[in-house]
Amino acid sequence: MTIPAPTRTLNVAMLGCGTVGSQVARLILGQADDLAARTGAHLNLVSIAVVNAHKARPGIDKSLFTTDSQALVERTDLDIIIEVMGGVEGTRELVAEALGRGTSVVTANKALLAAHGAELTTIAHEHGADLYYEAAVAGAIPIIRPLRESLVGDEITLVIGIVNGTTNYILDQMTSHGADYADALAEAQRLGYAEADPTADVEGYDAAAKAAILATLAFHTSVHFDQVYCEGISQLTAADVTAVGRLGFVLKLLAVAQLAEDDQISVRVHPVILPQSHPLASVGGAYNAIFVESRAAGRLMFMGPGAGGEPTASAVMGDLVTVARNRVRGVAGPAPTSYTDRVVATMGDTECSYYLSFEVADRPGVLAQAASVFGSHGVSLHTVSQIPGDEGDPGRDVPSATLAIMTHRTREHVIRDCVKELEGSPFLRGRVRLLRVEGVK
Missing domain, CATH: 3.30.70.260 (ACT domain)
Structure with a gap:
């Protein structure tokens, strides 16, 4: 089968070019023909906003870089912006500006979405733009689109998962090797799984932002980061791990979003004791896994690498192709709904x-x-x-x-x-x- 050569060009710009962004840029530049065949348009990377335009980024033309992110989003010739710069304040204004101009946005920014997702979704809808964010929750694991599209005709009752690879690695070391918390954290830092300042991971803040996004999609209710109960793993001890192990259980840091019988929802992140027979109990190392229960589909499991440049870039590229296809067709994809206004339980x-x-x-x-x-x-x-x-x-x-x-x-x-x-x-x-x-x- 011969696919007609694309006759249209879509201009793409990027905000940020760190570990994930540089990988995305190289994929756009290096897979131009394949992307054109898949989307029906040539994807033309026209500009990348960065803090330091002189930093060496192998495989990316230096002429693409600019330090003026505001001027970039105000360009009138852009079709799609990929936001991988991170942060909330400042980034929110840039993304809102782009969406308000009808420019579609692909983002990996979980903190931004957990704090301002409802506002940005509304702006995108009002201006006929797409806002896609598969990479924001679990790296390469496809979970956003199943919740947003595949399962949207079903009633989801539970989303529970390991959504932070750092804490899962630490607890796996404590379980499998008898390490204490401090030693397991130090090993995670040595291997690059944990940052020098691991607070966002080990205190559960990273997972809480992801829980807010998952709950919003699963229960059609806008859930803000501040509504998520959050408790980390820094107070867990080797004695805790040993004690629950004697009973046939394991300790995991989980994000839990659950629909109660009274139609309220609970959204929380904290250490959880799981029976060893539970599908999430055997997920080790820095892997992520998300378990979903719904009325009709039953129990579903999604598992894979949840972080890192290449897995996250893969999710960004998947969204880029989808959004580009929508632009070629002259439509915006289905927006998530928040019509139920369910109460988030204390x-x-x-x-x-x-x-x-x-x-x-x-x-x-x-x-x-x-x-x-x-x-x-x-x-x-x-x-x-x-x-x-x-x-x-x-x-x-x-x-x-x-x-x-x-x-x-x-x-x-x-x-x-x-x-x-x-x-x-x-x-x-x-x-x-x-x-x-x-x-x-």
């Missing part, structure tokens, strides 16, 4: 199963006393186990033991009340360790 009103461990005096009746605390708050217990303590403090008359309790689903504020009562009980020694559980009925 963490206190969110339902989970919970794992609690705490040291107690090892004497008759203590287990019953601890269980009665949960019973008085209407919390049903799933499993209870007692781990004998060491010989303990010679100054203590009564040896100690550790109780490990897993509950059935209950609201967070109820379990917090249980913790408060336990920590005021005379049999308790130390603090209560609380972790959330998924995948247990």
Whole structure:
């Protein structure tokens, strides 16, 4: 089959040319004939806005670079802008300006979308432009388009996933090799999985931005970054990992977006205990994986490399081809909808199963006393186990033991009340360790 030679040219510009951007630019320049055949138009890369135009970027003509990003977005001859410069303030204004001029935008900027996605989507819709962002959540893993298009006729009830490779690598090292948190983080930094300042990753902020995007698409409700409950992994210990491993579970940092029976949604990022049989439990290293449940399609799993220059560039290029095809046809692609206006539940009103461990005096009746605390708050217990303590403090008359309790689903504020009562009980020694559980009925 012979494909007619394209007769149209689309002008493409870029904001940013770092690890991802430079890879995208080289792909556009090096695959010109293939891209023309796939899109029906020649994709002409006309300008790239950067901070330092003199920096060496092999394979990219220096004449393409400019330091005037504002002038770039104000050009009247642009069809598509690829935004890979990152950041929120400043970047928002540039993207809004481009969309307001009818220029379609492809972006990998999760923080921008989590903070201003609804506003930018509206501007794009009003001016007949596309706003595509497959690369913003999980690198090369196709998850945005399935939520935005393939599953849009279904009702999604749960999106849960590993969306940060840094934290997954750290927890995998702690699980598989018995490393403590500090050593696992140092190894992740040595290998380039973690930044010198890993705060955004290990405290869950990166995952929270992605959770906001996923929840917005899954539940047709605009979810802002500030509405996502966020808790990282920096307080987890090797003892936590060992303790849950004894019970047949693993620890993961997960983004969770869930539709409740009362039609509210919970959107949260925090460490989660998963049974080893769960599809996400075996995802190791720096990989990402997202698990989706819907009414009709059932359970779906998406897995792959979630970061890095080449995987992220692949997702950007996929969006570029789609947007270019739309421009050739003179249409904009389907915009995500936010018509439901569902309430985003507070963490206190969110339902989970919970794992609690705490040291107690090892004497008759203590287990019953601890269980009665949960019973008085209407919390049903799933499993209870007692781990004998060491010989303990010679100054203590009564040896100690550790109780490990897993509950059935209950609201967070109820379990917090249980913790408060336990920590005021005379049999308790130390603090209560609380972790959330998924995948247990």
